[in-house]
Amino acid sequence: MKPLLICDCDEVLLHMVRHFGTWLDEAHDIEFDMSHHDWSRAMRPRNGSTLSPEAMWGYLDGFFPAEMGRQTLVPHAREALEALSNLADIVILTNLRDHCREHRIAQLDSHGIVHRVECNQGGKGAPVARLVEEHGASVAVFVDDLAQHHESVAREAPQVFRLHMISEPAMARFVPAAPHAHARIDDWREAQRWISARFNAGQPADTLHTAQGD
Incomplete structure (x- = not known):
């Protein structure tokens, strides 16, 4: 075989992450810091709020499949x-x-x-x-x-x-x-x-x- x-x-x-970060910035005013492989630390709303794990997964679901064409x-x-x-x-x-x-x-x-x-x-x-x-x-x-x-x-x-x-x-x-x-x-x-x-x-x-x- x-x-x-x-x-x-x-x-x-x-x-993916570079385009996900651009989309988060454009659509949701969220900074994505690629120096953190831990997404709970990488995703930073510019209004100073903290994202729940559910919210983070929600943004990922928003990227896939609607924004896959960016990749x-x-x-x-x-x-x-x-x-x-x-x-x-x-x-x-x-x-x-x-x-x-x-x-x-x-x-x-x-x-x-x-x-x-x-x-x-x-x-x-x-x-x-x-x-x-x-x-x-x-x-x-x-x-x-x-x-x-x-x-x-x-x-x-x-x-x-x-x-x-x-x-x-x-x-x-x-x-x-x-x-x-x-x-x-x-x-x-x-x-x-x-x-x-x-x-x-x-x-x-x-x-x-x-x-x-x-």
């Missing part, structure tokens, strides 16, 4: 996926509500990225494990920008290689490497080489001792 690449979308394939392609992402598709099956696993799935498919298609898309809510470990089993992949790589998802995948699917990527430079420099990822790479040209090497080696992650940043 072919290897499997399971890839997040926002801040991996498409820029732009991460440099070299399309070319990397095109090359990797010659080696592996590819699934885009995105944490959006299910009603956004068709919007995400169309959005990615508009950027020349046409692969299976699955929506998820919560940790990604269980869906990654299911996808690996479904595809029968002996080697799989998971790419995501959030540390908690790497921890979830490490727990639920330890055989999967985990690559931490934050493609937004204004945010990446403030976020440490995810401790449960095998590597941190924020550029798709280097990431493509790293992923290809894992596929070509043909060994699952839990049989190897892969150092951070290898």
Whole structure:
């Protein structure tokens, strides 16, 4: 069976936070400080009020799917996926509500990225494990920008290689490497080489001792 690449979308394939911040500013007079990966600290109403968690999620629901057209392609992402598709099956696993799935498919298609898309809510470990089993992949790589998802995948699917990527430079420099990822790479040209090497080696992650940043 072919290897499997399971890839997040926002801040991996498409820029999101920079456009979300612009929309918050324009439509809601809210500052979005990208130096904080914790959104409870990043979103700051200019009237000095404090946002509840429900309000923060409400703004996110306002962005998806209505404002998805603002998002732009991460440099070299399309070319990397095109090359990797010659080696592996590819699934885009995105944490959006299910009603956004068709919007995400169309959005990615508009950027020349046409692969299976699955929506998820919560940790990604269980869906990654299911996808690996479904595809029968002996080697799989998971790419995501959030540390908690790497921890979830490490727990639920330890055989999967985990690559931490934050493609937004204004945010990446403030976020440490995810401790449960095998590597941190924020550029798709280097990431493509790293992923290809894992596929070509043909060994699952839990049989190897892969150092951070290898």
